[in-house]
Amino acid sequence: MARSLALSATGVRVWRDYFALTKPRVVALILLTAVVGMFLTDSLPSPLTVLAATLGIGLMAGGAAAINHVLDRRIDIKMARTHHRPVAQGRVATAPALAFALALSASGLAVLLLLVNALTAWLTLASLLGYAVVYTVWLKRATPQNIVIGGLAGAMPPLLGWTAVSGEFHGHALLLVMIIFTWTPPHFWALAIHRRDDYARAEIPMLPVTHGIAFTKTCVLLYTLLLSLVCLLPWVVGMSGPVYLLGSLLLNLRFVQWAWRLKFRPGPQTALQCFRFSISHLMWLFVLILADHWIDYG
Numbered sequence: 400m401a402r403s404l405a406l407s408a409t410g411v412r413v414w415r416d417y418f419a420l421t422k423p424r425v426v427a428l429i430l431l432t433a434v435v436g437m438f439l440t441d442s443l444p445s446p447l448t449v450l451a452a453t454l455g456i457g458l459m460a461g462g463a464a465a466i467n468h469v470l471d472r473r474i475d476i477k478m479a480r481t482h483h484r485p486v487a488q489g490r491v492a493t494a495p496a497l498a499f500a501l502a503l504s505a506s507g508l509a510v511l512l513l514l515v516n517a518l519t520a521w522l523t524l525a526s527l528l529g530y531a532v533v534y535t536v537w538l539k540r541a542t543p544q545n546i547v548i549g550g551l552a553g554a555m556p557p558l559l560g561w562t563a564v565s566g567e568f569h570g571h572a573l574l575l576v577m578i579i580f581t582w583t584p585p586h587f588w589a590l591a592i593h594r595r596d597d598y599a600r601a602e603i604p605m606l607p608v609t610h611g612i613a614f615t616k617t618c619v620l621l622y623t624l625l626l627s628l629v630c631l632l633p634w635v636v637g638m639s640g641p642v643y644l645l646g647s648l649l650l651n652l653r654f655v656q657w658a659w660r661l662k663f664r665p666g667p668q669t670a671l672q673c674f675r676f677s678i679s680h681l682m683w684l685f686v687l688i689l690a691d692h693w694i695d696y697g
């Protein structure tokens with residue numbers, strides 16, 4: 400009895416470690432943006448397309464995150480925020496972690512190829528390689544612009560959702576990509592300010608390490624202002640209506656307020672609070688775009 404309880408506790412721990420490799424909360428938000436992309440096209444998607452595309456994109460995003468855990472294990476062990484991670488700690492060895500990552504990625508690709516369409520499958524593979532290889536292996540270690548350029552991979556999901564349903568590119572989907580692309584720098588740099596010493600210790604050239612905290616705060620503020628302008632575009636081009644306009648103005652006003660406070664009246668937790676707000680900001684923004692799309696303005 401005691402032995403079987405101990406075995407099942409170990410099983411739960413192993414399962415938790417593998418689940419953590421997929422960065423589930425990040426992937427959840429990525430999937431929200433992809434699903435919103437699916438419902439914004441002119442045609443109503445079939446339940447099978449929505450399910451298959453969500454599963455395929457989710458598996459590949461989780462696979463990308465697991466590859467990142469393997470490739471970054473030596474960096475992760477040096478940083479307080481990430482030192483507990485399963486591969487960094489050796490609780491999951493490199494080979495099974497990589498096998499898990501490749502199995503997730505390959506099955507996601509197969510789902511997209513077989514049940515969705517080839518365009519979405521190859522674009523999702525490009526995003527996976529963009530994050531897991533171009534960003535993780537090269538950009539992250541090479542330049543403080545790492546997350547700006549690498550952010551394109553994380554910004555792709557609304558386009559992936561869109562092409563899953565329509566089979567083609569559309570300017571409106573690219574606007575959604577632009578929103579996440581502009582959102583990523585203040586999202587990440589707010590956290591990087593809070594965790595500057597982590598990155599310095601791991602010798603990763605994040606902006607607060609290479610250019611200082613004051614300069615990074617200015618960049619956060621400027622990007623939140625740019626984001627506020629980019630968020631107007633769906634309304635300007637007639638893709639979204641007044642409910643979106645009002646809601647996004649309020650969300651962006653709050654984000655700019657956090658960035659302003661971070662620059663001019665910071666407390667010890669302001670950077671972390673700004674980072675946390677960025678996540679709520681993106682989540683509510685995409686909920687709002689979808690809700691607005693379903694409102695009948697007559």
Ligand code: HEM
Pocket residue numbers: 424425428429432480534546549550551553554579583586587590678681
């Ligand atoms: C290159 C682009 C990005 C970078 C460098 C970045 C960086 C980070 C980092 C370092 C964290 C902290 C993770 C942790 O403590 O484990 C984080 C958290 C988070 N990011 Fe990003 N991020 C990027 C793009 C995105 C995108 C595109 C999304 C979703 C659309 C996203 C959603 C989230 C969420 C939801 C969290 C909170 C995770 C949690 O609480 O466990 N990020 N991000």
Ligand SMILES: CC(C)=CCC/C(C)=C/CC/C(C)=C/COP(=O)(O)OP(=O)(O)O
Pocket residue numbers: 422425429456459460461463464467471481523524526527530539552553555556
């Ligand atoms: C297929 C597809 C849609 C791919 C999406 C790619 C993806 C999972 C993007 C998330 C970006 C992310 C969590 C970056 C974290 O940076 P980091 O890895 O430097 O942060 P860390 O220090 O927490 O590991």
